[in-house]
Amino acid sequence: MSTGPPPGRKGPPPRDRKGPPPARQGPPPARQGPPPARQGPPPARQGPPLARQGPPTWPEPPPEDPERYERADLAPVALVDLLDRVLAGGVVISGEVRLSVADVELVRVSLHALVASVGALREPGGPGSGGQ
Amino acid sequence: VTAETGIWAYAVAERITPRWFAGITGVGGGGIRTVGKDGLVAAVSEVSMAEYGEQALRSRLEDLDWLEAAARGHHRVIEAVAQRQPVVPLRLATVYRSRAGVAGLLSERQETFRNALGRVTARSEWGVKVYAAPPEPPAPPGTGTGGGPGAAYLRRRQQQVSAAHEARRAAASDAGQVHAALRPLAVASMRRPPQDPNLTRRAEQMLLNVAYLVDDSQQARFTAEADGLAARLPGIRVELTGPWPPYSFAVSDEEPTE
Numbered sequence: 316m317s318t319g320p321p322p323g324r325k326g327p328p329p330r331d332r333k334g335p336p337p338a339r340q341g342p343p344p345a346r347q348g349p350p351p352a353r354q355g356p357p358p359a360r361q362g363p364p365l366a367r368q369g370p371p372t373w374p375e376p377p378p379e380d381p382e383r384y385e386r387a388d389l390a391p392v393a394l395v396d397l398l399d400r401v402l403a404g405g406v407v408i409s410g411e412v413r414l415s416v417a418d419v420e421l422v423r424v425s426l427h428a429l430v431a432s433v434g435a436l437r438e439p440g441g442p443g444s445g446g447q
Numbered sequence: 448v449t450a451e452t453g454i455w456a457y458a459v460a461e462r463i464t465p466r467w468f469a470g471i472t473g474v475g476g477g478g479i480r481t482v483g484k485d486g487l488v489a490a491v492s493e494v495s496m497a498e499y500g501e502q503a504l505r506s507r508l509e510d511l512d513w514l515e516a517a518a519r520g521h522h523r524v525i526e527a528v529a530q531r532q533p534v535v536p537l538r539l540a541t542v543y544r545s546r547a548g549v550a551g552l553l554s555e556r557q558e559t560f561r562n563a564l565g566r567v568t569a570r571s572e573w574g575v576k577v578y579a580a581p582p583e584p585p586a587p588p589g590t591g592t593g594g595g596p597g598a599a600y601l602r603r604r605q606q607q608v609s610a611a612h613e614a615r616r617a618a619a620s621d622a623g624q625v626h627a628a629l630r631p632l633a634v635a636s637m638r639r640p641p642q643d644p645n646l647t648r649r650a651e652q653m654l655l656n657v658a659y660l661v662d663d664s665q666q667a668r669f670t671a672e673a674d675g676l677a678a679r680l681p682g683i684r685v686e687l688t689g690p691w692p693p694y695s696f697a698v699s700d701e702e703p704t705e
Contacts, residue, residue, distance in 0.1 A: 400694035401539040
C-alpha cells in the first residue's frame with residue numbers, strides 16, 4: 316500500500332533510477348472533489364480556441380508555423396498513457412525493417428514482465444519480493 | 448562494436464521543417480532530420496544499430512528506464528510536428544537500415560499515409576479514463592437488531608457486501624454514461640484495456656480507458672462535457688488527457704484495431 320511520495324507534476328528533475336515507480340502519474344489533484352483530474356498534456360486553452368480556426372487545412376503554410384496548441388513541456392505526460400499510445404497506436408510498418416508483427420507481440424510480452432517488476436518494486440513486503 | 452547506423456522514423460506529414468526541432472533531440476540523442484518523397488515527409492534520426500538494432504531492442508524493451516527514455520524521445524518529436532501539422536505517428540521502434548528505406552516506405556505507402564492524414568486533419572486525440580470512486584467507509588456497527596453478536600456480524604457483513612456490489616454496479620453504469628455522452632462529440636473512438644494498477648499507481652479500479660478523435664472545433668464542448676460528467680456522477684472519477692497527437696487513429700489498414 317505504500318504509495319511513496321508522488322512526483323511533482325511539473326518539471327520533474329531526472330528521475331532517481333532506484334526511486335519510486337516510473338509511471339509519472341502526478342498526484343491525483345482532487346481525490347475527493349468532483350472535477351476530473353486532468354493530467355498529461357496541458358488542457359486546451361479554454362479562452363481563444365486553437366490558433367488555427369480558419370480553413371481546415373493550410374493551403375499556404377504560414378511562414379512562422381504557429382503552434383496548434385501549447386507545448387506539453389510543463390506537464391510531462393504519464394508514462395503509462397504514453398505507452399498505451401506509442402506501443403499500441405501508430406502506423407505499423409514492416410518490410411525492410413525489423414519490427415514485424417512478431418516483434419509487436421514481443422513488446423506486449425515485455426510489458427507484462429515490466430508490470431510485474433514494477434509491482435514488486437512498489438510493494439516491498441508483497442509476494443513479488445519474497446525469496447529474491 | 449560496430450559503427451553501423453540505422454534510421455529511427457517518428458512520424459509522417461505533408462510538411463516537416465528541421466527548424467521545428469531546435470533544442471529537441473531524438474531517441475538516443477540524435478538530431479532530427481527529414482526524408483521526403485512523393486509529397487510526404489518523415490521525421491527521422493540516426494541511431495546506432497548496436498543499441499537499436501533488432502537484437503538490442505529485444506532486450507532493451509524489457510528495461511523500463513530504457514523504454515521510458517525511448518517513448519519520451521519518440522513522443523517529443525511527434526508532438527513537435529503535431530503542434531504544427533496534421534501528423535501520422537509511427538509506432539515506437541520503427542527502424543530502417545537507410546534513408547532510402549524510409550523514402551521507399553513513403554512511396555509505397557503513399558495512399559495509406561494520405562488517408563490517415565485526411566482522417567486526422569484538424570482533429571486531436573483525447574484520452575478519457577474512468578475509475579470507480581473509492582468505496583464508502585463501512586456502516587458503523589450496531590445498526591441491526593436482534594440476535595447475538597454473531598448474527599449482528601453477519602448482518603453487517605452482508606450489508607457491506609451488498610453495498611460494495613451495488614457501488615460497483617452503479618460505477619459501471621456511470622462509466623457507460625460517460626462514453627455514451629462523449630462518443631457523439633467525437634468522430635471516432637477507440638477503447639483500450641484498463642491500465643494495470645501497478646502502472647497507474649492507484650487503488651481505484653479503472654473502468655474505462657478510451658481514446659477519442661475530436662474535431663478541433665468540438666474541443667471546447669468535448670472537454671466541458673467531460674468536466675460536467677465528472678461533476679454529475681459522484682460514483683466515478685473521470686480523468687481527461689490531451690490533446691494528444693492522433694496515435695490511436697493513425698492505424699493503417701494492415702493493422703486493424705482490435
